Amino acid sequence: MARTRQLVWFRTDIRADDNKALSQASQSGDVVGVYLIHPNQWVDHDDSPNKLFFRLSCVASLQRRLARFNIPLLIKEAGYYSDSAELLLNLARSLNCQGIWFNDEYGVNEQTRDQTVIEAFDAAGLSLHRFTDAxxxxxxxxxxxxxxxxxxxxxxxxxxxxxxxxxxxxxCPSPSKQAPLDIAADPVPVDRYSPTASNILKRWTPDEKxxxxxxxxxxxxxxxxxxxxxxxxxxxxxxxxxxxxxxxxxxxxxxxxxxxxxxxxxxxxxxxxxxxxxxxxxxxxxxxxxxxxFPRVSKHRPFQVETDRLDWRQVPALQEAWETGKTGFPLVDAAMRQLVATGWMHNRLRMVTAMFLSKNLMLDWRVGERFFMRHLVDGDLAANNGGWQWSASTGTDAAPYFRMFNPVSQSQKFDPDGAFIRAWVPELAALDNKTIHQPLTGKVGDLLGRLDYPAPIVDHAASRQRVIEAFKGLRS
Missing domain, CATH: 1.25.40.80 (Serine Threonine Protein Phosphatase 5, Tetratricopeptide repeat)
Structure with a gap:
């Protein structure tokens, strides 16, 4: 008796092991995998070339892994999410697949896309199976x-x-090895995106092992x-x-x-x-x-709705100083340089830099959220948005608006000997362990010109008072 054929749609579940949709589909018939490339949607989502390069490298590894189970992985392009339903339905029909299997995703655009796919397959009389996996x-x-x-x-x-x-x-179990199918896998266009960060694949080899x-x-x-x-x-x-x-x-x-x-x-x-x-x-x-x-957080809206009335400043020079690691606050600058150079930032520093932008500079947190997504290799809407809104006191579990990290004391506490600063702000490497956290103070103040390092672009105490007054104004 001929086995039925099932289409497994991979998304942010690029693995063969412990993949609910893949595991269940494999028990129901022969599997054909598909991964969709969405270049236009990815631009709209600010996905970084670092993330996309790493993601496609992982897809290429998955394709090789699936080949051991005789499961071909096809690669198809659908510019926007809205193009997915028709493409997947036509593919399922052309391959004589009985149904489609996938794991749920949770952003607004993703859920809208999936609902369209559900309706298309239902209207065509093909089965659809979705799983809680992420x-x-x-x-x-x-x-x-x-x-x-x-x-x-x-x-x-x-x-x-x-x-x-x-x-x-x-x-859950890995897929079963199936008889070879007369379906050729498509090449994965790994080089379509050129990373702006270095050594991504050296630090995070893109495979399950x-x-x-x-x-x-x-x-x-x-x-x-x-x-x-x-x-x-x-x-x-x-x-x-x-x-x-x-x-x-x-x-x-x-x-x-x-x-x-x-x-x-x-x-x-x-x-x-x-x-x-x-x-x-x-x-x-x-x-x-x-x-x-709360779908609004997927739509560039704050979780705490009243904070939408905050009068965030727009000062391009301050934003550029933050983005390029030239704020005059060594820990902030070291962190931002780490992000741009590696596509990754230490979690404590994500909070420090986010709070500095949104509270010390009082620039719109969405500017920082977008900048992070455009560089992070691990860019994730939920985690990135949640972290930024927490830091800006606009989100769930938000830090009280009057809580504000002091970038100098954070530096002194969490990089006490300046090792991290020296690694990323080499112009300060010769400073002693005390001065490196705040170069403008003490005897080094007159050396700033020779250090080629900027003076602080904002006064912490004054900026703290400014943001407190802004949040108080929401209450009145």
């Missing part, structure tokens, strides 16, 4: 006592932990020190797994399972490093749930 808990599954979506992280995390059972984070090796190394050797080291950018204290997670080369279940096993199955007790990192994974989960419950 999150541990389906959005809308955990709610407050009033049946509403959680707006604050801590009660959300507690609700998730009450809901979760070990089987919820258990990775390398991602798991890094995950296991982090769990075995570094997660125990995660609480103590994660905020220090000069140390190798974070997991650095975010590019693989954003592309779906690693799943949240695989990460959660590895950490939980290392912690004897405990989630909120046991090793402090493991429990802290599990909490960070739940933060990623939280922001994806927010995309579904």
């Amino acid at each position: 999150v541990l808990v389906e959005p809308g599954r955990v709610t407050t006592g009033k049946g509403e979506a959680y707006k604050v992280f801590t009660p959300f995390k507690k609700a998730v932990y009450r809901y979760l059972q070990p089987q919820d984070w258990m990775p 390398s991602a798991h090796k890094s995950l296991n190394e982090f769990i075995e050797a570094r997660v125990q020190r995660y609480v103590e080291q994660r905020d220090f950018p000069a140390l190798d204290g974070s997991s650095s797994l975010s590019p693989w997670l954003a592309a779906g080369v690693l799943s949240v279940r695989q990460c959660f399972d590895a950490a939980a096993r290392a912690n004897d199955g405990e989630l909120d007790s046991g090793n402090p490093g493991v429990t802290c990192w599990l909490g960070e994974l739940v933060w990623r989960e939280f922001y994806k749930h927010i995309l579904v419950a």
Whole structure:
């Protein structure tokens, strides 16, 4: 009896292992994979060439991996998401596929696209199968006592932990090896996007084996020190797994399972490093749930609606100084240079630089959100938007408007010997460990010209008072 044929649509789940749609489709028939390239949509979403180069490199690795299961991966171009339904339906018909299988995504544009695909396949009489895969808990599954979506992280995390059972984070089986199909895989246009950052593929090899090796190394050797080291950018204290997670080369279940096993199955007790990192994974989960419950955050709108009335400044010179790492605040400048050079930024520094732009400079947080997306190799709408709105006090769990990082004290606390600053702001390398955090003070003030380093572009105390008054004005 001939086996049925199934079309699996890969999106931000570029992996063969622990892929719900792929695993289930493989049990239902012979699989043909497809990955769609959306150049016009990607421009509209500000996806960086670093992210797209890495993403397509991961697709090429996936294609080779799937070939071991005799699963061909086709590559098709659909300029915008709105072009997807017709293309996929025609492809399914031409390949005699019984149905399409995919894992859910949660931005407004993605959900609109998927609804169109659902309607097209339903009208054509072809089956459609969708799965919760990018999150541990389906959005809308955990709610407050009033049946509403959680707006604050801590009660959300507690609700998730009450809901979760070990089987919820258990990775699912790999696909079965099938008989070869008379369908040739398409070439993956990896070189279509030229990264602006260097050494992306050296730091994050774009395949599942390398991602798991890094995950296991982090769990075995570094997660125990995660609480103590994660905020220090000069140390190798974070997991650095975010590019693989954003592309779906690693799943949240695989990460959660590895950490939980290392912690004897405990989630909120046991090793402090493991429990802290599990909490960070739940933060990623939280922001994806927010995309579904509050679609406005996908539309360049603040979560805290009243903050839309804030009078953000427009000062191109200040924005340029921030983007180029020439603000006169060494830690901010080092972080921004790290982003542009590598396509990645340490998480503590994402908060420092975001708060500096939105509060010290009082420039629109959306300017910074867009700049990050245009450079990040791990650009993710939910995480990036959530982090920026938290820093700007416009979002969920927002830092109170009067809370504002002092970039100098953050530097002194988290880069005490200036090692990170010296690595990225070499013009300050000769300064002592005290002066390097604030070069304009002390005996070095008259040396700034020779240092070729700018004076601070803003006064922290004055800018703090300005933003506090602006937020107070919303109340009145």
